[in-house]
Amino acid sequence: MTPLTAATVLPRVRRMLPIWCGVLAGVLIAASGCTVDSSAHGARNTDGVGLYVVPASQRQAAPNLSGTTLSGARFDLADHLGRQVILVNVWASWCAPCRQEMPTLAKAADAGGGSGLLVVGVDEKDSPSSARAFSSSLGATYSSLVDTHSQLLAQLPMLPHDAVPSSLFIDAEGKVAAVAIGPITSVQLTSVLSRLGVAS
Numbered sequence: 001m002t003p004l005t006a007a008t009v010l011p012r013v014r015r016m017l018p019i020w021c022g023v024l025a026g027v028l029i030a031a032s033g034c035t036v037d038s039s040a041h042g043a044r045n046t047d048g049v050g051l052y053v054v055p056a057s058q059r060q061a062a063p064n065l066s067g068t069t070l071s072g073a074r075f076d077l078a079d080h081l082g083r084q085v086i087l088v089n090v091w092a093s094w095c096a097p098c099r100q101e102m103p104t105l106a107k108a109a110d111a112g113g114g115s116g117l118l119v120v121g122v123d124e125k126d127s128p129s130s131a132r133a134f135s136s137s138l139g140a141t142y143s144s145l146v147d148t149h150s151q152l153l154a155q156l157p158m159l160p161h162d163a164v165p166s167s168l169f170i171d172a173e174g175k176v177a178a179v180a181i182g183p184i185t186s187v188q189l190t191s192v193l194s195r196l197g198v199a200s
Helices: 006-016 096-112 128-137 186-195
Strands: 027-030 033-038 043-046 050-053 066-068 074-076 085-091 117-124 144-147 166-170 176-181
Touching: 050 186, 066 144, 085 096, 096 117, 096 128, 096 186, 117 128, 128 144, 176 186
Parallel strands: 085 117, 117 144
Antiparallel strands: 027 033, 033 043, 050 176, 066 074, 085 166, 166 176
16 A cells, blocks of 8 residues: 555645645745745745545554643643544644634534544644744634644654645544645535544
8 A cells, every 4th residue: 555645645635626826925836736935934834725535445544643732731642543533733823824724623623522523733833822822812722732843743744844734634543534735624624524424
């Protein structure tokens, strides 16, 4: 079985949904699609959206993530794998598309407790104070792991390591079920969660 990596997922993302690009200053055409430079942080914001749902027969075990959350608590993804559907979202307070996406994720997280969904964030190259203020202002109460130096993102080979936001959907068996590059919409979120048996 071909491993799920950014190199194998991105071509599939492009085939599944077109990447749309705005003619904006700072827009770069890169291997991962349409991106907006965020030079102050050495990363890029995706300006387009791609979603790839992995066929059930091709799903692979999700990698474990562990670390400290923005609230200072310890979090281990392994404690939740195989028990419920999990959405891992990579974000940052300096990411403009994240401001668009986070309220949708916050709403899903709030509703997910009774429907088998856990949302967890991975806060990239950010200051904890900025990240806490950002997520609080958008109503996000779910846990987010601090990833100041992208060490956690490096453990997710199926995501581009320069794309913020991006997301992984992990099914109830602990396998990667879908990959989203760019800010996911409420329609896309509902569609994927429905496929995974989570009512929105």
